Amino acid sequence: MKFIFILALLLFPVPLHAQFPDGAAVLEKVDQNLNSTTQVIRSKMIIHSRRDTRTVESKSWTEGDKRAYTEYLAPAREKGTKMLKIQDQLWMYSPSTDRIIQISGHMLRQSVMGSDLSYEDMMEDQRLAGLYGAEIIGTEIIDGRTCWILHLVAKKDDVAYHSRTMWVDQERYVPMKEELYAKSGKLLKKTELSDFRQINDRWYPMHMRFKDVLKTGDGTEFVVDSIEFNTAVPEHLFSKAALRR
Amino acid sequence: MITLRLAYRNLMGAGLRTWLNTIVLSMAYVIIIWQKGLLDGWNYQARHDMTNWEIGGGQYWQEDYDPYDLFTLEKSHAQIPEALTGMNPQRPVAPILIGQATIYPQGRMQSCILRGIDPEQTVLHLPSAALQQDIAEIPVVLGTRMAESTNLNVGDTATIRWRDANGTFDAADARVVRIMKTNVPTVDQGQIWVPLARLQQMMQLPGEATIIVVGQDTNETGPQEGFVFRDRKYLTKDFEDMMQVEKLSGYIMYVILLSLALLAIFDTQILAIFRRRKEIGTLIALGMTRGAVIRLFTMEGAMHGILAAFVAAIYGIPLLTMQARWGIPMPDITDNYGLAISDRIFPIYSAGLITGTTCVIMVVVTIVSFIPARTISHLNPTDAIKGKLS
Amino acid sequence: MIVFLIKGLLRDRSRSLFPVITVTIGVMLTVFLHAWLKGEMGDIARSNANFTTGHVRIMSRAYAENKSQIPNDLALLGVEDLLGQLRLQYPDLQWVKRIRFGGLLDVPDSRGETSTQGPAIGLAIDLLSEESSEVQTLNIEASLVRGQLPSMSGEVLVSDEFAEKLKLQPGGTLTLIGSTMHGSMAMQNFVMAGTVKFGINAMDRGAFLADITDIQQTLDMDDGAGEILGYFQDGIYHDSLSLKIEEDFNRQYTHSGDEYAPVMFALRNQDGLGEYLDLANYISFIAASIFVGAMSIVLWNVGLIGSLRRYGEMGLRLAIGEDKRHVYGSVIIESLIIGIIGSVFGTLLGLAVAYYFQVHGLDIGSMVKNSSMMMSNIIRAEITPVTFIIGFIPGILSTLLGAALAGLGIYKRSTAQLFKELET
Structure with missing residues (x-):
């Protein structure tokens, strides 16, 4: 993959590195833009599988990147299923069994509701600045907006994706496209973000498309119906007891 | 010794009937040795393959x-x-x-x-x-x-x-x-x-x-x-279990095959005793003990086993050798069981297998020959000479 | 004359009883052995049929292509319609639906938290409906180790070894965590009604059986099933017939471009079983030939003996002026009668024994390990059309041949000599 960047650099002579802003600072701004103290989000996940397309609706309450609570609303089959993330632990509650099962080990690798996202992907820390070192390697225009091409390399060993490339809107500091790579440099997953809206003082993508590139298929769409930042989230949601309620 | 020679002569005298019995019994020999050899061959091959490909020592x-x-x-x-x-x-x-x-x-x-x-x-x-x-x-x-x-x-x-x-x-x-x-x-x-x-x-x-x-x-x-x-024993346990089942199911075959041959010998013995009442009477009258006469008849019956062993050797050795050389083709469906089985199985006939089989057949043939001969012990020599069976 | 001879045979037991018993035993052994060989050689095919391939198996095309991965996302849908159509079109077969799946079994403690957990292979079959043949097909009743068969929805059977590992007692609750056909996580509570022994190590370590309606619901496979299996009503695989059904069924879909269209495979065309069937047929043919040969020799001998012991009587009959040909004829007819009676009795007895072993089987597993399992250790006899007639070859022909050969003595020996034998 690296040689593509080199190729890109050769074909589109851009100002030298020194003229780019600091990658880490850009990444920090992206983090600030996408993350908040709390988030309440209502969303739809549109899953394109080989055979059909399904839509799963859910509502999530998130606090920082450590605690999250999700309740599924539709379809009827998933309604009432709840998920709780506290630090790096994940529990799932299914109303039909009235049991709370901790999702761990192997199960974390399963896809969420049949999507191209795994539980692990969902568990991932949202703040990238802590995990990755960032460097800007170029600029590119996507959908008429000029983006920094940000190359991220993991600072630690235990990060799921060793490196990422992110196309960040130079003005709004939101990623428009992201690619996740294996340690070997092989492309594993792609994300495309679009339909940016300004909410308060930040820009947020209302539509995302995830794609596991090794697998054939049309990937998974994630559509935000409504999102609120920094509203009060009741503390009681972040307990296992809340799952049964 | 005289009993032995006498038994042999009587048996040969019966001609076709003796040979028919002998042939059937010889088939039992060959088939039992063949099938057991096949299982032993499979067992050996599977262990050999598992050792070589998977479990080593x-x-x-x-x-x-x-x-x-x-x-x-x-x-x-x-x-x-x-x-x-x-x-x-x-x-x-x-x-x-x-x-x-x-x-x-x-x-x-x-x-x-x-x-x-x-x-x-x-x-x-x-x-x-x-x-x-x-x-x-x-x-x-x-x-x-x-x-x-x-x-x-x-x-x-x-x-x-x-x-x-x-x-x-x-x-x-x-x-x-x-x-x-x-x-x-x-x-x-x-x-x-x-x-x-x-x-x-x-x-x-x-x-x-x-x-x-x-x-x-x-x-x-x-x-x-x-x-x-x-150890190897632990690692081949699954195979071991299956082998046991195979062995047991093989026994059914042997039992049926043997009982067929034994039926023939039993029949022959009954007829021999019926037809030779006079001879029995005479032998007893001449001073032969009943036990000796029973031994004679039992010997005659048991000799089928010896004859059959020779007959089996005549056609069995080339046949079984050929099998051992060419092997028996096996289909590869056994994959589903995760068991090692090669395309061809080469039967292995060990000395133990051959002597064991021979001994078992000899023993049962002797028993079957003895059962009808027992009636001789109730025989009254005078009646017997007259040709009456009591 | 025949009536006269039959009367004679009936009244003189030494003339009839002994030969008839011998022929009967011989024929019975031959008949039983034939069925047994058929059954034993077919055992691997049968185990495969019961667990995996059916006599015919229907999957969706896409599922069939990846069947080693059990891709339930590609399963057949509209199964009830298809089953109805199959039952109408091919009433000779029993049609059942099955789902194989993987998942985790999770056993809760008293507070509902996970106490033990293990990966599981699941097989969903029709356990509950009255008309279901599955309990019998998979020999579940006999392989029950603890507890009892599921009697209502929500009950499952777990392999005994696995249940022990999970520290689960009959009546205990467990949660299946699996994945629906759409890939969502699926959770469902079940009660373990009992434990079974499968007899395949991989399955004994972590398999369980559930009712298909429960599993369809759990895995969101409404009206779906991974596979539809067809079994001939008599429980025996009929090769040419199943190939014909396969061809006939698949013809209906040749022009369908749907990758989920059903496609049927006869047992022969699955997992290399065809090759095995051919070999099994070949071996059982050889073995049966050897047996019929051996039995013929034995019965030939019986015929020989039967006539030999009656030389005296023949001498008398010749002496009182009966024609040699007539005597010889009566000997032949008598032996024919004996042969027929013996063969009929022998075949009936042989069939009865074979039938017993066809239905109940011989549980070799219990001889091995003092326990019964579902698979490959119960050997069953198999009655085929050939089984009905095979006994008559040695039964009649050989008895006849024996009598004919021995009867030649009538021509060879002088009346006086034969008459002398009467005295003895």
Whole structure:
């Protein structure tokens, strides 16, 4: 993959590195833009599988990147299923069994509701600045907006994706496209973000498309119906007891 | 001795009837030896193949390893103990590192097991030397079954994705460098063989292994820190169980076949005693004890067994030798059971098998000959001379 | 004359009883052995049929292509319609639906938290409906180790070894965590009604049986099933017939471009079983030939003996002026009658024994390990059309041949000599 960047650099002579802003600072701004103290989000996940397309609706309450609570609303089959993330632990509650099962080990690798996202992907820390070192390697225009091409390399060993490339809107500091790579440099997953809206003082993508590139298929769409930042989230949601309620 | 000669002469005198009985009995000999030889041959071949391809002289398992629980793979690896490293010719070992991965042939996910093995190992017959290739992709060896289920041929590439010991995703293309044909499905189905050092590097587990196969002639199998030794008996248990079932079902055949031959001999004995009442009476009248007469008749019956052994030898030896040389073709459906079975099974006829079978047949033939002869003991010589049977 | 001879045979037991008993036993052994061989050789095919392949198996095309991975996302849908159509079209077969799946079994403690957990292979079959043949097909009743068969929805059977590993007692609750056909996580509570022994190590380590309606619901496979299996009503695989059904069924879909269209495979065309069937037929043919040959020789001998012991009587009959040809004829007819009676009795007895073993089987597993399992250790006899007639070859022909050969003595020996034998 690296040689593509080199190729890109050769074909589109851009100002030298020194003229780019600091990658880490850009990444920090992206983090600030996408993350908040709390988030309440209502969303739809549109899953394109080989055979059909399904839509799963859910509502999530998130606090920082450590605690999250999700309740599924539709379809009827998933309604009432709840998920709780506290630090790096994940529990799932299914109303039909009235049991709370901790999702761990192997199960974390399963896809969420049949999507191209795994539980692990969902568990991932949202703040990238802590995990990755960032460097800007170029600029590119996507959908008429000029983006920094940000190359991220993991600072630690235990990060799921060793490196990422992110196309960040130079003005709004939101990623428009992201690619996740294996340690070997092989492309594993792609994300495309679009339909940016300004909410308060930040820009947020209302539509995302995830794609596991090794697998054939049309990937998974994630559509935000409504999102609120920094509203009060009741503390009681972040307990296992809340799952049964 | 005189009884023996007399018995022989009487038997020969009966002509066709004797030979008919003898032929049937000889068939019992040949078939029993053939079938048992076949089972022994299969047993030998399967053990031989399993030893060569999979279990060697036994395996050290990392203490958490459970081949039936893939979840254990994540933690079941450890540094190869000092005593089991190196290519000591006195003590050859083949460490194998096992990890879970996903292969994407033609864009469809398929779980698989990566097995890292030293290309230079000499313990197992796996064509691991083929892995010694200097190519950009990961060189992999597949069994024919795995090649079929992934639809890959030699020279094809497919992406493999795995996670290293830290949980970081990694993926790379693999190229099939060799497809091996093995009778042992457990080293084939769902398995992808890669060079050990490469896998250790891929998984970030330098110097570690999940199991260590020891050479076939290794006697020292003392405990090693963090590893449990599994001997051949433990590793062939599944096969052992099935063999027992096979053996038992074989016995039904023998019993029916033998009872057929015995029916004939029993019949012959009854007729002989009926037809030769006068002779019996005369023999007793002349002073032969009843016991001696019973012995004579029993001997006559039992001699069928001896004759049959000779007849069986005449046509059985060439027939069975041919079978042992050419083998018996076997279909490969047994894969479903995960049992080792080759394309051809070569029966093995051991000396023990042949003498054992002969002894068993001789004993039952003697018993069957004796039962009708017993009636002689109630015989009144005067009645017998007159031709009456009481 | 025949009536006269039959009367004679009936009244003189030494003339009839003994030969008839011998012929009967011989024929019975031959008939039983033929059925037994058929059954034994077919055992592997049968185990495969019961567990995996059916006599015919229907999958969706896409599922069939990847069947080693049990891709339930590619399963057949609209199964009830298809089953109805199959039952109408091929009433000779019993049609059942099955789902194989993987998942985790999770056993809760008293607070509902996970106490033990293990990966499981699941097989969903029709356990509950009255008309279901599955309990019998898979020999579940006999392989029950603890507890009892599921009697209502929500009950499952777990392999005994696995249940022990999970520390689960009959009546205990467990949660299946699996994945629906759409890939969502699925959870369902079940009660373990009992434990079974499968007899295949891989399954004994972690398999369980559930009712298909429960599993369809759990895995969101409404009206779906991974596979539909067809079994001939008599429980025996009929090769040519199943191939014909396969061809006939698949013809209906040749022009369908749907990758989920059903496609049928006869047992012969699955997992290399065809090759095995051929070999099994060949071996059982050879073995049966050897047996019929051996039995013929034995019965030939019986015929010989039967006539030999009656030389005296023949002498008398010749002496009182009976024609040699007439005597010889009566000997032949008598032996024919004996042969027929013996063969009929023998065949009936042989069939009865074979039938018993066809239905109940011989549980070799219990001889091995003092326990019964579901698979490959119960050997069953198999009655085929050939079984009905095979006994008559040695039964009649050989008895006849024996009598004919021995009867030649009538022509060879002088009346006086034969008459002398009467005295003895």
